[in-house]
Amino acid sequence: MPRRPRREGRPRVARRGPALAARPPLAVPHASRLRSGPVSRRPAAVGEVLTSVDWGRWSVILLKPDCVRRGLVDTVLERITAAVSVSVRGQMDVTVTDWQIHVHYWDLLVGADWFDCSVPACLRKMYVGRQVAVALAHGPAGTPRLVRDLLGHFDPARATKGTLRGDLGTDSLAAAQAEGRLVENLVHTSDDAAATCRDFGTWYGAKRHHLLTP
Template sequence: MKDYALIIMKPDALERELVDTIIQRFIQDSFKIEMVGYKCVTEDLILNHYQEVIEKLGDWFKALVIKDFVGKGMIPVILSQEGNDAIANARALTGATDPAAAAHGTIRGDLGNDSMEAANRENRSCYNLIHCSDSSESYQNELKLWFSQDIAKVYS
């Protein structure tokens, strides 16, 4: 059985030219690339994407994501893997949200060069290269945000 996961290459991955390197890490870990997109981030897109976090953390986080993401490019990628654990496996390969705390062997642990501590001190988002859906529900919601409705239907 084929299972799906969604990752999104953040602006720092694009700026550091790590997109191919990151995709190769997923391919080496038995993922297949189903669909690759590109979005120039709008305020509406990023606020919808981070809606739950904004509700939890408040207006300071809302202002941060607008400042750090709007007008920049991001690359959503639909991945597939045999079995039932594509999201869990993709998250394990991605590593901890804070690159400074991410284990060696993970994407953020091996390629990350930032920390939450530095980001907080400098009042900016953490440069952690990649977003990875954390559940089937977030996968479904994010799929509809980052891809067309027709594509979302195919990979739901």
């Protein structure tokens, strides 16, 4: 049977299927503006939950596997709070995953050609499956720099006395290079406000944004 010709100018109308159910609000509402309280909607963009935080008043403290192994977690945190006007909260233990340490040390991966060892392999060996502790420092504007100035040189052998690595560090870059590994230097803190936001997402995740209420 011949097909009936379609009339010119008459648009085709797609058949409608069953209406899709509206998405329910998230079980844990996200806050697009932490100061004005949570809202029960999905964030419009990746990272939106954390964009309104004044990150210049926060720093993420990562107490590395050697710090945990040597039982220095409390000592390091007490020295930080004694030296600068910050409070420490949100302390928790974390078993490091592959993605966390690679996001955290993205700069080492970008500059991997400058190292004598395989950076991805060294990061996995040093961190993945091992326990670290993390904590949040909160204080005045410029907190990331205030806390970071307490650390000392990344090579404990070159860190000045009075700094955390200078007083408590036992490793050296020379020893690490001779053994084909990364140097153990106890503690990392966020470089600046932008790094604090990234570090919080890496180690805490947006679902713990309630910890950021001063």
